[in-house]
Amino acid sequence: MKVYAQFRAPVDWHADLDPADVEALRSSLLALFDGWAAPVLELLHHGTAFVHRPLYVLPAHHTWGHVPGVTLLGDAAHLMPPLGVGANLAMLEGAELAEAVATCPGDLDEAVRAFEERMWARAGRWATMTMAGLERLVSPDPAEAIALFDEVQPS
Structure with a gap:
């Protein structure tokens, strides 16, 4: 089973953590979700790997100058x-x-x-x-x- 936790944080929130140190990552995540319901926190307690996947977006009304022969989708x-x-x-x-x-x-x-x-x-x-x-x-x-x-x- 995979569990994804989504939260607002600076993109480098985990910079001082060793990605291989699962316990340090778990502690950091548990601190972020302090006060959440026990069944939700239990999901973090059983994690064996944590992967940082930042979310990127373009501005809502992003456009560009037309380039002959090329477009984007x-x-x-x-x-x-x-x-x-x-x-x-x-x-x-x-x-x-x-x-x-x-x-x-x-x-x-x-x-x-x-x-x-x-x-x-x-x-x-x-x-x-x-x-x-x-x-x-x-x-x-x-x-x-x-x-x-x-x-x-x-x-």
Whole structure:
């Protein structure tokens, strides 16, 4: 079984710890989750390896100047929090770009540029939503985060 713990910390929070020293890493993680329910903490007590995987994102409305003959899709174009959107966008973008290229009646670069504009608008909206979701999921105040989720639930 693998367990993932997500928390806000400086990217080098573990710099003074030896990655091979499982007990030191466990103690550090247990301190971060001090006060959490015993069943959750028990998961950390049984860990035999800990891997640091920082989360990187691009700004929500990231764009670039068009380069003839080149474009980006998926995470390369709009890296966002992993909340179930990025891979779906990448597949949709691949299909849309293929259609734009296949049905291009004239200037291929103009078709790609138009595709990029549509992609940026949609990805920007989704990136904004996933950033808000990440803020809720990794909140310094879990009770406040739950309240925010309650606000957005359909009635």
